Amino acid sequence: MPGKPKVVVSKTRRTRVIERDFAFTNSDVPIAKNKSLASYRAQAWEAFKRLPIPKTTEEPWRRTDLRKLPVESFVLPAEGAYKDLAPVPKDLLKPLIADQHGGQIVFMPGGVKVELEDSISKQGVIFTDLETAQEKHPDLLSRILGEVVKPEEGKFAALAGALAHNGLLLYVPKGVQIEQPLHSVYWGPGAFAHISHILVLVDEGASITYVHESASPTEPDSSTMHVGIVEIKVEAGANLKFVELQSWGKHVWNFSHERARLGRDANLDWIFGAIGSRLTKNFSELDLAGQGSNGRMSGFYFTDGNQHLDHDTQQNHFAPNTTSDLLFKGALKGKSRSVWQGMIYVAPGAQKTDGYQANRNLILDEQARADSIPGLEILADDVRCTHGATIGNLEEEPLFYLKSRGIPQEEAERLVVEGFFDPIMQRIPFEGVRARFQSAILEKMLK
């Protein structure tokens, strides 16, 4: 049940609604030596102070109610806060793809650890935390910081822009092809506001695979949130495979604004996996800005209990001959709820584009609910755009069929659910990621 709006009746016969806001102050904005970072943060802070907490009267927030978000109670972690908290689970640090990763960044509350193989850094690849990047690579930073996601886009984008204490820059120079995947982990125990800013710049003709995971244990305290920005540029002829997995604790409020901009003939294979958090509102956008660019977005989610996951996706075809292909599939248990809202936009003149989007949901319990809202806005005439949205239940006949072969009920259900997710698995070129999703299915089915 959504909470009642807080209406405060004052004694002076005036009724007014108090605008709630976070308790952060200007002094929470990290100090930047780099001028452009400093002015970016100042601008983001200004936007953050100006913008109100989104309400369900705003279209993108219509299905995601923040009235229970304990805004006043969030605090930033102090330097070194992680030392008193649960350590990063070893499993999280293991490479998910290939036998070895080429580099790893681990974010923790009030701390970060960076590793990069010499063989990779020798090729000019930069994979480092934001603090180091602002000192050593100001020019690269200014090529991407705030260029893809604007702090003014929303309250949470502004918050992340202004306050991100954990951030990274990944840069792959022109023409450099890296085989070994890079890996970053955000481990977020404790009752904190975890704020991240990820910047990925894959220069012309370069290619790389990058995996980012966020996770935390489930804790009783509900004053934990993660707010993040992900800015990605894949320049002309470059290739990026980007895997994002979130398994935040069930108490975590999770918000993110993410966008990837593709140059001419660039390719992006973007994979999302979401099984955690109490509430997630994620904006993910694909900007096909260069002719002939090509983006694929594949999403896997599985919710249970009272989880609420809201994914807002946008495929923008700004240039001719661009293709986008989105498939999000989710299963829901308990009283959980998912929202997927997708839009394909084709700009005037973006001819010969091919856009596809589909969202498929499987409801496993009566009280679970999925909302699926596809959308097309097409302003060019020579295009092909298709979409589909389905919400289904576990059907009796397939289950009976499986049981008639000796397979017990629970296992029959698992088999049907795995079958449901198979089209997503088929799109994921990484065995380790598939295995991760597989074990998430098992775990969620057993609950």
Place this chain on the structure above:
Amino acid sequence: MSELVIKNLQVSIDDNEILKGVNLTVKQGEIHALMGPNGTGKSTLAYTLMGHPHYKVTAGEVWFKEENILEMKPDERARKGIFLAFQYPVAIPGVTVANFLRTAMNARRKAQNPEDKGIPLPEFRKLLKEKMDILQMDHVFAGRYLNDGFSGGEKKRAEILQMATLEPEIAILDETDSGLDIDALRIVAEGVNTLTGPDMGVLIITHYQRLLNYIKPDFVHVMYNGLIVESGGPELALKLEDQGYDWIREKYDSVPVG
């Protein structure tokens, strides 16, 4: 020697009485044919034996290996040794034939021995290939999604493949011949003949006699209006081929209803 003993089985769907007291015994090693016009309750009998939730048993018992299987769940019945080749097999998208069969085999092994780790993959692959060869199936079949986009003939073959792999003691084949062309019919029938033997009792449900040219039944029964009205040897099937079901209708419709 196990036997399936159906006693006075009465079954309703949505309060309509479909089976009105069926008696039939199928022993391991015997082949029974159950024939009859469409809509007389043959599939209802098959589904009820397997435990489909829509079929409500209002009276009767079905004994198999010292248990009234009507009190068991469908998966328990299957693991006890009963198999139904469906008239209309359903598709399970995203689940391959191989994955499905392996899960089914492991469910059996696990029921017998909770410690069982499952059939090793190489052993399973070898077994599956052997069984596919019996039915002259392309090995790529193992990687296809179960019944998903299968032709009518492929579905029927897949049913028999499952029977071959799971090796039941009592197999019920519901109209396995329908939708098959003559070549496919021959292959499926030969497959069934290879698999049957002293350890398997078979109940072949069919509307036509043509399958019985390939699979020789020991007993033939005719179901009409929810009852087994005639039983005999193979000659009964031949009589039905010659004369159709009209004589059955005439003989048993004359009884006034109510």
